Amino acid sequence: MLVNFCRFRKCQIRQLMMTCFVLSAVMIYWESFGNNLSNHVKSYSLRHLLSPFDFISANLTISRGEARKFSDYNYLINHERKCTNRDVLLLLFVKSSPENFERRQAIRSTWGNETYIERTLGVTVRVVFALGLHPQPSQRKKLQQELLREDEKYNDLIQQNFLDTFHNLTIKLLLQLGWTHAYCPHARFLMSADDDIFIHLPNLIRYLREVDRSGVKDFWVGKVHRGAPPIRKKDSKYYVSEDMYPWSVYPDYTPGAGYVVSKDVASRVYQASLTLNASLYIDDVFMGICANAMGISPQEHAFFSGEGRAPYHLCIYNQMMTSHGHVKDFHELWRQATDPEVQRVSSGLLGRLYCTVAKVRLLCVPHFLNTYPCKAAFL
Template sequence: MFINFRRIRKCQCVQLLTTGLLLCMVMVCWEQLDHHVVSHVRSYTYRYLINSYDFINTSLAINPDPHHGPVVEGDGATVSHPYLINHKDKCGTSGSGRPWDDVLLVLFVKSSPESFERRQAVRDTWGNETYVWREARESVRVVYALGVHPDTERRAATQRALVQEDWTYGDLIQQDFADTFHNLTAKLILQFHWTHKHCRHARFFMTADDDIFVHMPNLVRYLRGLLNSEAGARNLWVGHVHRGAPPNRRKDSKYHVPYELYPWPSYPDYTAGAGYVVSGDVAAKIYQATLRLNSSMYIDDVFMGICANAMGVYPEEHAYISGEGKAPYHQCIYNRMITSHGHAKDIRTLWRAATAPAVRGLSSGFINGAYCTAVRVMLLCRPYYQNTYSCLAAFR
């Protein structure tokens, strides 16, 4: 059949060309469209209509090793990694001749072997244990979780530098696995296993990236409030919650998860790995889950969600614990802030501003409170603005 273009009106030609162009664009962009729309619709449907994760205890169960917890290599093999640097007495041990220290919080900072400057910035600011004790009279233990340098040619020199650094500060916890993205779950397991063995008496456990800012005075006040509440600090897991998130199926993505690894359309709810807090009893439950579940899921915060779901623990949203974003710079944010992410270079500057004496009394009184609420609304409730905290945080 031939088309007589003489009989086709000009507007019909335009419509025909436009339709063809749109079809071409849809074909080219279908994979991205499917990832951002179809996958999320399917995931939310699974999460909120079906809401069944029984497969976690059945499909992901393993035979536990009675001597060592499982950790994951880059190829997904479950093995055990020996400690290269360890501090068994960091929290006080009964075998050391000293009584158990009353530790409010053990805080693991996830760091890479060559990230000395970031670790030093944390030590000089919010991760300073002496500062917390002097200002709040609370015992906090800050340690750094590490693997070995992934480049074998640079590994020996980097390891010598780490040994020297640890000799000076005594706060590195390192196991013998390559420190890579695909071994983040190994680093997560390191933290919970070390805590269970050497600091299980701590009231709370926290994990954080080395480019995160933690407002330690606000965090300590928050944890104290939990301990003094009627419910107490049990069954607690707080952070920036991802609900009904779908696996990323795009092969060009860093976070690509193949169907062979995780065939289901939705992850269990989990908190962003940038920083979250659990109570001591939950830390013990996660430790037990790591002994029972396959740790081949290399996205560590998702694996945390899988472990927690298997143990009947579910995350709670905290308005001022960040996800992947950076909080606005303002005193009215600082007086509520718990964490903010993405501070690789400005931790010292932010620490001085956020802990200044003027910030502490900023929310006292009706006028100051109303002023800060208005400021937070302007900073956090702007349309189409990607921020760390939700608009609801402005009113809390």
């Protein structure tokens, strides 16, 4: 009897210790989690109370002369005739930095190969890289010479003379909008993407062809951030002061890693940018502000990745649009994602059932929370 009592007491003690450990861990993270949660709840509530954010665009409206200072930069490298073909399905702007030559090369030889796209997919896509000046004067002259040689060979760099830094990303967005308006307004779709994103062009082209046939308007698709609050922590890369943005919530927007808009949206967002204060350096949020000013809302697509990298799996490749955070694996991922085996594995009743189970295992766990949502497993 005494032995059983001792065992019972030991079991209780172990349970108590485990409970204390769990509670301690929760308490350690609760404050930051609670703050983030309350910020999101508060901002999401404000989103519905104050939608459609007319007060934000009204307060950020400035004269055209004042707004011009944000885009009044000269072209150092330009290709005015890049879009002379009138039948351009997609103009794809890749945001790059002057020193990222290897990333640009990887894109040119995989998903961004215009010749492959036209020959294999039967459509015209124009891929160009948006750049500024290297911020370090000591490296700028050498890098600029290398960029000129690179462009002489590939004819796909669009560069203006602003400093290419994180805090000038909104200026780089204005470059894309302005160049599209001036030199490629007839492209039926415009895509903006980072140079560390993988785009499954065959899947994307099939999707855009279907959308184009429907004659869609107000089309803006990607992974959507809804009711997101500004980050007020000064040590964060994405810190935004209350002086810069005094409100508690951003309009809905798509992460700058990769999104697509129809040509009418590109045109209207460009027009909005001509009278809005572009000092907010979070470019995807500024895009959301411009679009909201024109009454345009983003649409969620389950297979556009946000900040995370998509799982490596044949059943994912079958529907993948974008995956973020790739630098060294472009070639291998391109080979795997475009392998005919992808279609074979995922076709038929058994194939679809197998892929549903595989996607549930991959997507319905916290590890891949920042890529595709769990609901994508059932699409």
